[in-house]
Amino acid sequence: MIETLLEPFAYAFFVKGVVVATMAGALCGLVGVYVVLRGMSYIGHGLSHAIFGGFAASSVIGLNFVLGAGIWGFASALAINRVARAHRIGADAAIGVITTASFALGVALLTVFGNRGPSFDAALFGSIIGISTADVWTLAAVSALTLGVVLTRYRALLFATFDPEVADVSGVRVARTDALLMLVLSLAILATLSVIGVTLVAATLVIPAVVARMLTHRFATMLWLSSAIGAVCGLVGMNLSYHLDVPSGTTIVLTGATVFGVVLAATGGRGLQRAPRAAVL
Known part of the structure; x- marks a missing residue:
């Protein structure tokens, strides 16, 4: 039994996959807290599709x-933010129009001109085989940048997340803080593209954060707990991907969904009933 579990670690590509999946899970879990508490779950889904166009x-x-x-995804995030803040249409409508159009354009371009980069299926669903050393270093750099942003801009991000109107009046540049968060979110989605895929990355952003919210009402605890849950889901999901011969993104998301179901059954979803403001305490 143990030999079977350890067997894939003899392959270099699998070791890279495990490292990337674990880091990707932790990164998505960290960023996902802000996504969930801001009610931006749909934008994570939308940006992943927009990035596919790029x-x-x-x-x-x-x-x-x-x-x-990366440039395409960040530009899409800024466009969504600008349209939503202008109040011409709702944020959900802005996300729907911009990101689905970008995804459709991506499919059209690949269909007409062919694919000269990573495979189409790998981009959509993730792949262990497609992970390179460059992916490992890229993800490590994005993770370090994200952690640095969270630590150095902790209070501004916290204030802008729970009370943006008061934060703006109090001197916090909410628009700039939102743009910084969109940049981090875009980079996180891009860095996890090879292991999770664009169609499933939204789930890795949302599930760990939602589970963490059911387990704690403290914001700081939620950040590290969500990161830990995401890392574990990435590690377990990648191992399942090898043994089941299923795309890595699929098994990582299913692992997270299983954790969500267990915690929901154990807690009754009590954490989801709390007002977001309680998470500051």
Whole structure:
């Protein structure tokens, strides 16, 4: 039994996959707390689709897909934020229009011009085999940047998350803080593209944070607990991916969904009934 579990660790590609999946889970869990508490779960789903448009465009013109998709995703996030803040249409409508159009454009570009980068299926659902050393270092850099932003801008992010109107009056530049969060979110989605895929990354952002919220009402505790849950789901999900021969993103999300179901049954979802403001205490 133990030999079977340890068998895949003899392969270099699997070790890379485990490292990336664990870091990706922790990163998504950390960023996901802000996404969930701000009621932005849909934007995580939308941005992942928008980034796929950048991935396709980069593949067609021969540009590094990390750079191209990153610029495209950040531009989409800023566009969504600007449209929503202008109150011309609702934020959900802005997300729906911009991100689905970007995803459709990506599919069209790959269909017409073909794919010169990572495989289409790997981009959509994640793949153990497609993970390279560059992916490991990219994810490590994004994780370090995200942690640095959370630590150095902790109070501003906290204030803008729970009371943006008062934060704006109190001197916190909410628009700039929101843009910084959108940048971090875009980079997190981009960095986890190879292991989770664009169609499933939203779940890895939301599930750990929701589970953490059911377990604690303290914001600081929620941050590290969500990161830990995400890391464990990534580690377990990647191992299941190898043994079941199923795309890594699929098994990571299913692992998270299982954890969510167990915690929901044990707690009755009590944490989800608390007002978001209680998480500051």
